[in-house]
Amino acid sequence: MKLSEIIKYEVAFPKYRATGQMLQSSSTVKSQHCICYVDEDLFTLSFSAASKIIDESCAIDAIFFATSTPVFKERYHASFMADLLGLKQGIFAMDIISTARAGTDALLLADKLVNAGQYKNILLIAANVDFAAIGDENQSSGHAAMAMVISTEKGLAEISSSESFSSSFAEEFYYKGQKTVYDLRFSRSAGFKANIENAWIKTAPQNGKFGGIIINSPYARMILGIMKKSGFDTDKQLLKDNVKSMVGNTAACHALLLLISAIENCNGSVLLFDYMNGTNVISLKIKSKPDIPKLANLEFINIESYHDYLKLRKQGDFTDINYRHQEMFSSEMMMEREKGRLLYLMADECTKCHSVFLIKIARCNHCHGKEFFEKKLQRKGTVYTLTSELYFPSSFPPINMIVIDIDGGGRLTLQQTDDLYSTEENKIKIGDRVELVYRKMIENDSKPNYFWKCIKI
Structure with a gap:
């Protein structure tokens, strides 16, 4: 056997x-x-x-x-x-x-x-x-x-x-x-x-x-x-x-x-x-x-x-008595409807100019074409630009927001993670290579909420 x-x-x-x-x-x-x-x-x-x-x-x-x-x-x-x-x-x-x-x-x-x-x-x-x-x-x-x-x-x-x-x-x-x-x-x-x-x-x-x-x-x-x-x-x-x-x-x-x-x-x-x-x-x-x-x-x-x-x-x-759990601005219906894009990173690529869009659009923003084919985004890319913000309550502010040109097409704006200490190894600059990782959006959440973030590679 x-x-x-x-x-x-x-x-x-x-x-x-x-x-x-x-x-x-x-x-x-x-x-x-x-x-x-x-x-x-x-x-x-x-x-x-x-x-x-x-x-x-x-x-x-x-x-x-x-x-x-x-x-x-x-x-x-x-x-x-x-x-x-x-x-x-x-x-x-x-x-x-x-x-x-x-x-x-x-x-x-x-x-x-x-x-x-x-x-x-x-x-x-x-x-x-x-x-x-x-x-x-x-x-x-x-x-x-x-x-x-x-x-x-x-x-x-x-x-x-x-x-x-x-x-x-x-x-x-x-x-x-x-x-x-x-x-x-x-x-x-x-x-x-x-x-x-x-x-x-x-x-x-x-x-x-x-x-x-x-x-x-x-x-x-x-x-x-x-x-x-x-x-x-x-x-x-x-x-x-x-x-x-x-x-x-x-x-x-x-x-x-x-x-x-x-x-x-x-x-x-x-x-x-x-x-x-x-x-x-x-x-x-x-x-x-x-x-x-x-x-x-x-x-x-x-x-x-x-x-x-x-x-x-x-x-x-x-754990203070006055602390309030945070809830992400979202809805279960939207998350389920857009699961293919938000979770599985399925995007649309224009058949004419090959621009890639994660969010569904009626016509291409660049050539105004109306025909697209579906493709899966890769999980690595290059930093286009970045900024530091105070978007959400965070244990270690500020939150670094990174604009990423994805390998093979597409652009995403994601939070940086694994950044407890600022060192040369994890400090992100324009042109650096990053990788997408799946994490919680809000630390002390009241509902399951996950999305992609990025780390330096």
Whole structure:
């Protein structure tokens, strides 16, 4: 029987990162935490990752969205993302949320459905955007998103097997909005150790050939003795979590990022144990490497002060009793009607003079021609002119408005983003090259509102 395979994947991280020492000056732990910019959220990160692997060569017929930090209630994240990505109407879309094991839950389900012949190409998106409580920021959380396609086609890694082992016991969880923590010594033994020993006995002993073992759990040390008794060399075969040290613990997408790291850095077969109130065990056979590693040579900008960090997480003025949520001047009817242009960047090109217009017009502004054909605008261009304005309330004013000549035709006026600090690297001048990115229009919005902005490249 042909097994399902991971044929491609992408990752997305915010540009900005906070160090443990900046968050808590008394901390001796060297930690890093990727932090969303003011106009980034769960969906912008997910779109950044998923849009890079959607193309005509791969017809997506199902989409899964996994997160432990949902934005919506009574609305599907997967359906929302399917629309943003321009996938077909009525596609099978499913949310898998609630726990940090949601990412591998989704991968396990995708593997079963593809192997059963129900679907050919399933897009799996996992994302995490949450903040630790004020005063407890040094717990290793980080913001990230990843997307991968599980398919019947040949790809980077074959999913040799996938199993799940449930557990009725949980070490810590939330009940009625409050965190519940049981006795650590007892709970880790009754929960993690008992459950993962059962999973290990049923999956690992006959698989001593594995080149790498991944244990995604804060209690991983408790299984080292079992691994050694089974004949595994923990020094060579147990893979270190090099993702957490770069970006923090990314919850629902963390185990999948560890799999991506293994695909890029290991050979042979890899066995993943993802524990959270039960264990998912996934075996991968690595077949090839991506042309460009996704987790190598990542560049970040460190947040300089705790004050800037609080602004990024919308504290202070944004939580004041007198603060009013902002609402963009728009309408749902207009946004839905003009979705092809405002979201998918479909424009009209004059058949006579080849001028390109994003906004629909009756006749060409240049040659007055009345015949047009539709084309999709590219997402890169050159700065024509720019200005700094105070259009909307902003955490870091002013807002730079950039007029861009799009490659292949068309002109757009967009906000600059990722401009927390003005440096030579992000200071935009006339003639500079920029790239379009999908972001929130208003920071502390009362409704979902997204549009294109630009960053310097």
